[in-house]
Amino acid sequence: MGQSEPSLRRQACATWADCPEAEKDKKLSVRPETPLLDSVQTPVDLRKLPKEKLQQLADELREEMISAVSVTGGHFGAGLGVVELTVALHYVFNTPDDRLIWDVGHQAYPHKILTGRRDRIRTIRQGGGLSPFTKRGESDYDPFGAGHSSTSISAALGMAVANKMADKPGKAIAVIGDGAMSAGMAYEAMNNAEQAGNRLVVILNDNDMSIAPAVGGLSAYLAKIVSSHTFLSLRGFGKKIIEMLPRPLADRARQAEEYARGMAAGGGTLFDELGFYYVGPIDGHNMEHLLPVLENVRDAIDGPILVHVVTEKGHGHPFAEPNQEKYHAVPQFDVVTGERKKSTPKAPTYTNVFADALIKESEKDDKICAITAAMPSGTGLNKYGDRFPDRTFDVGIAEQHAVTFAAGLATEGYKPFVAIYSTFLQRAYDQIVHDVAVQKLPVRFAIDRAGLVGADGPTHAGSFDVTYLASLPNMVVMAAADEAELMHMVATAASIDDRPSAVRYPRGEGLGVELPDEGKVLEIGKGRIVKKGSKVAILSLGARLGEALKAAEDLESRGLSTTVADARFAKPVDDQLIRDLAATHDVLITLEENAIGGFGAHVMDFLAEEGILDGGSLKVRAMKLPDQFQDHGKPEQMYEDAGLNASGIVATILKTLGHNDYGQALGDSAAAQKP
Template sequence: MLDQINGPQDLKGLSTKELEQLSDEIRQFLIEKLSVTGGHLSSNLGVVELTLVLHYLFDSPNDKFIFDVGHQSYVHKIVTGRMDRFDTLKKHKGLSGFVKRNESEHDVWEAGHSSTSLSAAMGMAMARDMKGEKNRVVAIIGDGALTGGMALEALNHIGDEKRNLIVVLNDNEMSIAPNVGALHQYLSKIRTDRHYQKAKDELQHFLNKIPAIGGKLAKTAERFKDSLKYLLVSGILFEQFGLTYLGPVDGHDIEQMLDLMKQADSINGPVLVHVITKKGKGYLPAEEDSFKWHGASSYKIESGQMLKAVGPPMYTEVFGSTLIELAEQDERILAITPAMPGGSGLLKFADRFPDRMIDVGIAEQHAATLSAALAMEGMKPVFAVYSTFLQRAYDQVVHDICRHNANVVFAIDRAGFVGSDGETHHGVYDIAFLRHIPNLVLLMPKDENELRRMMKTAIEYNDGPIAIRYPRINGLGVEMDKELKPLPIGKWETVREGEAAVVLAIGPMVQTALEAAEILKREGISVRVVNARSIKPLDEEMLIQIAHEGKPILVLEESSELGGFGGSVLEFYSLHDIYGMTIRIVGIPDLFVEHASIKEQQIEVGLTAERAASEIKSILPGRQMKATSRSWS
């Protein structure tokens, strides 16, 4: 049947049995395709029936489907005519792993960060009403994303406005990691409370048996059912928010969902439909470990064995093991994560120190302010967060951490390009939004051993917040120091001597700079390569020495050129009235870089050894003049 589905209209005439058969075929299709391409398997296997029901009942793109994050949008892509492109999933110029507006008219909202769907749905519902249109707006949000503060802010507004809007709560007890918190416990209570469901069903059965007057009692019965809710299920949080609550319903029972969605569509005002699904449904390895299969690499279908390249450990793994080592020596150390214990390399830490592992759920703002307060009370919180998700806590970093000069350690993972997750997940802006904040120290290692030393530095640092950013790649396989020693803050490292020019590089770009130096060596050009590991503070002594020598500078960084590390070098020379310098910055230009491999993304923006060598040669001729200054210091 799957070959016959070219758009949502092809679902309209199918029977329930045919929709069930189609669900099985879609699951098999996803299991086979993702075994080659990798991708978000478990979340999509869990929403097959739900997605089919939505497209069966409603009329996309006139009716708006807003998927929170988009991890669960693969079935939507299949139904809306993109099945033939799944071989290109998450590849360069291929199908995005998320909802993508320029891919299809059916993709009306795109997001790589959670908890945005309800605000977007409210905006679309308001615009619809202001324009006098009649289309439906349906937001599909997970129980994990519902813990985000932004989602709760939107619920508050939705309940107050009373506009027609359907919220589908896809409740699978997971986001990426198992969900935590009071809201999760509340949903668990609803999920397992059979008394309410049984009483509601018995009441409906009783009414249906009353001839003639059964329908007339419907409104009274609804009030009675409301009373049953308050009697039998404590809280009824969503109804207090002003939404009509329907469910819970089995998200894999198409007939039940069709009935409930039709009921939701008939109600005036906002409705929340509570759908219980199972992540990974239909593929046993994913059912048994939905975290592992959230973002799967390619795998063997029969065994479920992931096909990963063998090599040095990833920076994330080195961070996790080093934090355990440090925590064994310092009982003040706590790990804070916003729902990413696995992705941030903290699962082993959680096993070793369960009482010192704090998962706050999808709540980056809360995590940041919590860290500030813990630090001010003498603890040593390590806030482990992806660079892209730290963007969500910017105000708290400024207002609660840096303004208080709190001794918080930021472990900023996924700094730089992240590959196939694309532009919503790249960690390329944190230098620009962090380096100008007073009191904050910002570091980046050139290899995994230097990461370990920076972590030792950060734990021993007691003069305010300190951040270490590191990439989503494997380390270089360098030898690890047996005894951890701190590094001097504000001091750079010359890793290769040279006379013609100086390359200031950070993180993985140090290796790129060394490769460029080798290319130039073959042409008789000698280049100095500096590991500028302290992004803030700068090594001012070295910068002044370079100016005295009159050497041209190439800054190489896998981060935004606007506001990045190179900008801080330019600012330094300007503030010190040092002129006559030749400085070229090679970083990520003013554009969003789409999904591809990290290597392809680097090539796309010119972060290569060949480009670096070419740029160095372009700043050499006639530029070897000494800089002058009115105020050397």
């Protein structure tokens, strides 16, 4: 069953250049011809189709996904790689009664299209639209939310054991990529898999050919045989016979069975040892291979099963197949040429500034090294690795290991920088506390994607790192207000050799400030005055400084003289700066892109301990992210909703001063921002 010629390409211009300008925007919204997919609203409809129609459905599903993501942007390669697998799983298993859990969620776009959300697929990652990941509140077909990697087997095991205890027949199926198998949590879950009995199925989506590259017809045939009811029944009978044999004979019999299955199926001994019955590898793009194996697995009566499926990221798209990392996630693009919708950068990204700054520091100090957890390009360490390959370490999706590995390096006099997104660093908090902070080891944390992240939503927002790091003794916590400050903070972190430190910085482009030739070491715990005033003081931590300066201009136009200060450090706070601002202003506002308990809480604590708030006239307010998980959307709208843009700052200050026009300040600013 081969793929049909993509109808979307039949409708489009031959090349992007051939299209008139007026047609280019139209072409982005062209939908493919999908007559079979049009008849499928939910998996109930899918299961009514004859098997020989499933490849056509998969072809149409792939075209629909390409068309949708060309309009919205989003995760791309992983979803294209599991189109046939998605169709087969929903066809064979009785979802949603059988629980289907997608690890991470990058690969779930085809799943969303087949489960009643096709009419909203072009809203994915847009404000008020579909989540880019699976989400329990979005559909009954999403039994578990997935924003971080390697959680699927644990969740599926819990569901399978619940079914077992309730004596329900439903299965729990976890689809996990081979990259996610680098995380220890996956193996922790598999170590307990036998508790689920036959209700747990794990689909190992091997999309990098990293485990077993040979998946021909013989492999598929053997997988079908060893997953069959007859074979499993014989195996169960054989186990009972083995248990009755004397110990030496029983051990030999088990070894012989493992050897025979290893010869037949190409591996799986590790999974057997963890309590799984291993089947595979099979071609994840061949329905004739997938369906019989999955049907056998569905009907299995003896223990948890792992099915090893080999797929190709970006399968079926001529640009995504050979460029798997580049096409992991994409902006809007032309479906024919693959040309992406481009915007002209106004400033370098914080990620690139960090990488360049670290390279400069490393050129001066051969003890500096860098660690990432499967995100070299996302953190800029691919650039660093090109320059210093022997000092760059990608440990896979293993944040806990990354932190303790860095701690080990630090004990021997090296200067490790651990570059991890804020949201992913949360996974290693115990290691930060016990292995780093308690021992005062000088590990440097470079925290990318700090604050709100727009389309990726609450699972990826860096909302909590100031709170969870600044509460630790012996920790220095910095936040860059602009890209030049980031360079200084990288240099500062490199110089701190008696305790751990962290520097946080946001996603995206900087402010366009002039960059120094190299970073300078900052005095620990000292901020700076950026603009001097007399009545209102805004003490900003991090990348909201630009909005604070805009707010100051607005306030000045209203006759309110305003000071703007850059705290630089969340810990230790600048005691003297806070005293001076409190003594010389009527209002003190702290500003941060972090949740409750962060920088503002530390300033409030200092003011209370100093007695500055006792009976005085100073009015203090802490501006921070709202105490809720903010849904995905455009960053500008998210900041407006959080009150952390210039208009929100002005409104908070006017309200604090008792002005009646604070609501009008919000309205005026919002109106000014509209095109």
